[in-house]
Amino acid sequence: MENKLREEIDFAKGDGLVPVIVQDYQTRDVLMLAYMNQEAWEKTQETGKAHYYSRSRGKLWLKGEESGHFQEVKKTLIDCDNDTLVLQVDQQGSGACHMGYRSCFFRTKMREGWQISDKRLFNPDEVYNK
Amino acid sequence: MENKLREEIDFAKGDGLVPVIVQDYQTRDVLMLAYMNQEAWEKTQETGKAHYYSRSRGKLWLKGEESGHFQEVKKTLIDCDNDTLVLQVDQQGSGACHMGYRSCFFRTKMREGWQISDKRLFNPDEVYNK
Numbered sequence: 683m684e685n686k687l688r689e690e691i692d693f694a695k696g697d698g699l700v701p702v703i704v705q706d707y708q709t710r711d712v713l714m715l716a717y718m719n720q721e722a723w724e725k726t727q728e729t730g731k732a733h734y735y736s737r738s739r740g741k742l743w744l745k746g747e748e749s750g751h752f753q754e755v756k757k758t759l760i761d762c763d764n765d766t767l768v769l770q771v772d773q774q775g776s777g778a779c780h781m782g783y784r785s786c787f788f789r790t791k792m793r794e795g796w797q798i799s800d801k802r803l804f805n806p807d808e809v810y811n812k
Numbered sequence: 813m814e815n816k817l818r819e820e821i822d823f824a825k826g827d828g829l830v831p832v833i834v835q836d837y838q839t840r841d842v843l844m845l846a847y848m849n850q851e852a853w854e855k856t857q858e859t860g861k862a863h864y865y866s867r868s869r870g871k872l873w874l875k876g877e878e879s880g881h882f883q884e885v886k887k888t889l890i891d892c893d894n895d896t897l898v899l900q901v902d903q904q905g906s907g908a909c910h911m912g913y914r915s916c917f918f919r920t921k922m923r924e925g926w927q928i929s930d931k932r933l934f935n936p937d938e939v940y941n942k
Contacts, residue, residue, distance in 0.1 A: 687919070687926075689925055689926060701831055701845060703833050703842055703845060705842060710840035710841075711840075712833055712835060712842070712889075712898050714891070715831060715833060715891065715896045757920060757921075758920065758921040759842075759917035759918075759919060759920055759921070759929075760917065760919050760921070760926055761844070761845065761916040761917050762909055762910070762911045762913075762916045762918070763916075766845045766916075766917075768842050768917045779892055780892070781892045783892075786891040786892045786893075786896075787889035787890065787891050787896075787898045788889075788892070789817070789889060789890050790887060790888065790889050791887075791888040791889070791890070795819055796817075796819060796890055799889075
């Protein structure tokens with residue numbers, strides 16, 4: 683089955699986009715899920731800083747461009763189907779989440795529902811211009 | 813912004829599906845990316861074993877039903893937008909990847925391209941009936 687492995691990222695399957703799992707390279711916490719198109723991939727390779735494609739805004743997005751919370755890419759992995767990436771990053775600043783947490787996954791399923799299981803590190807109103 | 817947090821998983825945004833990042837609860841390696849619909853979510857809650865929705869086969873899928881490599885769910889997290897999950901699992905058997913690796917992310921980006929950076933643990937031909 684090894685010969686099924688290909689070199690190119692399969693952007694076609696997801697209409698030009700691949701999901702990107704972003705993981706803190708030290709704590710190994712999952713920080714966020716984002717998407718890349720070909721251009722975001724190339725910009726990330728050129729600069730070493732994570733660029734994504736924002737589906738809601740319909741444009742290329744340098745993570746941290748507004749908050750200063752850039753993500754320096756330490757390691758990139760690809761899955762067996764060539765259609766999903768893992769970026770292991772050095773998360774600059776206080777966090778990846780626009781709600782003020784280190785990770786977007788700051789709530790855990792408990793018997794009584796989703797409970798906040800992480801500490802808020804910054805006030806988004808002071809970081810983002812809204 | 814806290815009051816934007818909702819209790820329900822937002823299946824509607826992704827046409828009935830949410831992406832699920834599956835992480836080994838001990839090594840914290842990312843094992844795979846899968847998708848759940850409402851039914852897969854409910855089956856997972858009922859049984860404690862990860863169920864997904866297979867987009868290629870168009871049906872509910874108990875991870876491990878063919879290989880015996882079940883995933884026991886230890887912890888579930890949800891992101892700030894309520895549209896992505898992280899499952900931290902106890903991966904039974906040798907691995908999550910149908911190509912014989914512990915993780916589907918067994919290749920790392922190097923100067924010369926994607927290089928296999930993990931050890932193959934089982935022969936898929938002996939595990940899956942194809």
